[in-house]
Amino acid sequence: SQKIEQNSEALNIQEGKTATLTCNYTNYSPAYLQWYRQDPGRGPVFLLLIRENEKEKRKERLKVTFDTTLKQSLFHITASQPADSATYLCALPGDGANNLFFGTGTRLTVIP
Amino acid sequence: NAGVTQTPKFQVLKTGQSMTLQCAQDMNHEYMSWYRQDPGMGLRLIHYSVGAGITDQGEVPNGYNVSRSTTEDFPLRLLSAAPSQTSVYFCASSYSRGQGYEQYFGPGTRLTVT
Numbered sequence: 001s002q003k004i005e006q007n008s009e010a011l012n013i014q015e016g017k018t019a020t021l022t023c024n025y026t027n028y029s030p031a032y033l034q035w036y037r038q039d040p041g042r043g044p045v046f047l048l049l050i051r052e053n054e055k056e057k058r059k060e061r062l063k064v065t066f067d068t069t070l071k072q073s074l075f076h077i078t079a080s081q082p083a084d085s086a087t088y089l090c091a092l093p094g095d096g097a098n099n100l101f102f103g104t105g106t107r108l109t110v111i112p
Numbered sequence: 113n114a115g116v117t118q119t120p121k122f123q124v125l126k127t128g129q130s131m132t133l134q135c136a137q138d139m140n141h142e143y144m145s146w147y148r149q150d151p152g153m154g155l156r157l158i159h160y161s162v163g164a165g166i167t168d169q170g171e172v173p174n175g176y177n178v179s180r181s182t183t184e185d186f187p188l189r190l191l192s193a194a195p196s197q198t199s200v201y202f203c204a205s206s207y208s209r210g211q212g213y214e215q216y217f218g219p220g221t222r223l224t225v226t
Contacts, residue, residue, distance in 0.1 A: 102147075
């Protein structure tokens with residue numbers, strides 16, 4: 001069965017540095033991958049989608065890469081700020097319709 | 113637009129009680145779904161719907177029923193609550209039933225079953 005692993009349950013980083021979060025998957029050949037942000041007590045919020053034919057995608061300070069050979073996506077936040085502190089979830093297509101399989105998330109803390 | 117709304121925000125049930133978690137969206141989205149989120153497990157799909165009158169099971173459907181009589185509403189029913197259903201429940205919607213569309217999540221319902 002498909003498996004999604006987000007390495008590092010928690011990641012602490014100094015303000016201004018680049019945070020890099022990892023999402024690995026097995027037994028899967030997804031057509032795309034999504035990243036969401038979740039703040040405590042709130043629902044996830046969509047950040048970025050990257051398709052299998054795209055190696056990299058950017059949105060402001062966010063950058064996502066997708067390596068279908070390594071079966072891995074990297075999520076980068078450059079010039080990190082305390083406001084970036086949250087849990088970040090990666091998600092892959094599920095069975096049918098617009099269903100998603102989610103990783104367990106990485107809790108990022110940006111230290112001032 | 114209010115987006116995706118969920119009620120109640122918190123609920124405590126006794127084992128065996130029934131209840132309905134409400135979910136509504138005002139974006140005319142075709143696709144709606146219910147997830148539960150448990151520590152260390154991530155979000156898991158319970159049921160989903162690709163339009164009014166159409167529902168299907170997700171990864172963990174046992175103990176839950178859904179219906180979709182309108183485009184806007186997608187209630188989740190627990191017929192006989194069990195402690196294993198203690199969780200945070202999220203409703204989500206997306207514009208299209210097709211794959212690759214971003215999902216909009218509600219604020220969640222925190223359910224405790226004693």
